[in-house]
Amino acid sequence: MQISFPVKKAYFLGTCLADMIYPETGLAGMRLLEREGVETIFPLEQSCCGWPAYNAGYRREAMAVARAQLKAFPDPDCPIVAPSASCAAMMRIQYPKLFEHEPDVHEMLQLASRVYELGDFLLNVLQVRYQDQGEPIRVTWHSSCHALRDLDVARHAKALLRQLENVELADLEGEEECCGFGGIFSIRQPELSAAMAYDKIEAIQNAQAARVIVGECGCMLNIAGVMDKLRIPIACQHFADFIWERIGGENV
Amino acid sequence: MSKRLPDPLRERIQAALLNEEQRACRKRVLADFRSRREERFADAAEFARLRAMAREIKRRALHMLPDLLQQFEENAAKNGIMVHWAETAGEANEIIWTLIRKHGGKKIIKGKSMVSEETGLNINLTAKGARPVETETGEFIRQLCNEPPAHVVSSICHKSRQDVGRLFEKKLNSPYTDDIDRLCQSAQKVLRGHFREADIGISGVNFAVASSGALVLVENEGNVRMSSTLPDMHIALMSLEKVIPDFSDLPPLLLLLSGSATGQRAPAYVSVIRGPRGAQEKDGPRQVHLVILDNGRSRILADRELRQALQCIRCGACMNYCPVFGRIGGQAYGSPYPGPIGSVLWPQIQGLHRRGDLPFLSTLCGACAEACPAGIPLQSLLERLRDEAHTSQGVVRGSGSARRPGESVFWRIWELSHTRPVLNTLTGGILGKFLRFAPRLGSLRAWTICRSKPRFARKNLHQMLRKRRNQK
């Protein structure tokens, strides 16, 4: 899709996880867009990108849900921004493949071409500049697999974090290794998923950071869940929440 | 209470996870493989170029595989190689056993061959009273322990040199040492005896060149060359996708194979076998046989997407980068080909009704596909097989066999609630309230083994924004 500047309007894809578990993250993402003068629309008709069923091997069900999103984001000139690379990757990469032989492939292609991951959109489309208002803090960053390998947008979110003057970004050992969530995998192989998550948590502790910042609600659910159970006092936060807090946004 | 089905895969995984020593060894070995590979391909553009070439070569070869195989067979026959076709693993073993028996073979030596693991050749020959000896050092060791290979390149990536020292002390009566050179010498001493006596040599094949009917064998120790030249009869076993059109296709494949496997610029030994010893020649086997195995591959070949799994050159890189493989090792998979490629290939060969569990043994993180020098989209293929496991309209053997009524109903309800906005808001709200008090059963129980229960928001985003919209 060809974006016309200045960007006046964007759809916000809430993602099912942000919707049910991390609504503040969704709000923070929307505020970050609105702060740049973009009218941000949250269509109430949206539900989920379909990834959970796709991941579990239920394509037919995933496609039905994917199709339902067409109605939620009707304006063909309006970009769709998601605070999660897995949802963005599902729409951008999988929709065209899934609907390759379907009659509505063109609509789905059109939809797919409008999808952006939040960090990518903020940095490269809106070209934001952030002024850090917070106290000095040391944080570390975990790259989600979809952000890293499917969309190659992890570096954009990191670049946003680097704009924040008082934020020290500590390296995370094994930053690019999966945290062990993997959707249905965490349910089917809980011990193995735990082994991967424990290694991730150990690396996070070794980074000596006050918080671990992520760009994916799935990773957040996993990493925060394990740290909570182990009573490790390191916060896991989405970059949207973190940036909004650092630039002095009022409570969401 | 419903009876819980035994899950052998999950049991093997649990055992592997608890084996701290093996995990530590494996972690070291795989990290070493990765860093060598990264050093070798520090130039990302070079890697991308080679990979694109390799992918094209393999794709083209698969596209015209029937013709290539025919051309290869004709040329191989001209060279004096006797070609045998095996539809199934059992047939391949039978052909090999008949050849050995007719020849009156007494001592069989083997070079590392994954396809012989696929057919279960060693077990089969042993059952018939033969005693094939693996001659690659790692394979020799794992055979001494009576274990299957743990990796397509490094069969013993989970063993320390102390482990090997203790093993040799017990089985070879050599004094304990953990010095690698001395351990290798001990193994060599035993193996030399076998090489001298052997009258049958069995090997795999890395590439078969159609235009000249030659076999290309790649290795680092020289044992494959010995196994294919010293004994009177050489039997090579290969799966049918190994054929490439021409020698000119070989260089990029060799560079990628050795670079991805061990970070080497070139393998230490590349043997090109054109046939048995000629009339004027003083050495080499008098008979060379080639067994070409299908074992379900024609069926894989028929599907354009799934066919890509046959581009594999068995470098092992996908295993070295896989976070799952790194933690459980190859043996836990219960498949001759472990790791991501194994989880793509083996369910197709065995059928999803037998190994439909393997495509789910992945977080779909994509590290495998990123590393694969043959450009196989391993992650997409795993996703495809997950779907095949549930759909009755699939093309893979045993498709639809993983369908369970409970699970299907769950996803059907999920679909319903996510295609109807009203239902979505409703279920979202109910879930948020209900899950707070839900007992830890089923999926929730699995999830909470290492995590707290997810805390659903009191008001979900939809509810919050509906209010905001109404206020405007």
Ligand code: SF4
């Ligand atoms: S799938 Fe790719 S990375 Fe894995 S062994 Fe085969 S060629 Fe190597």
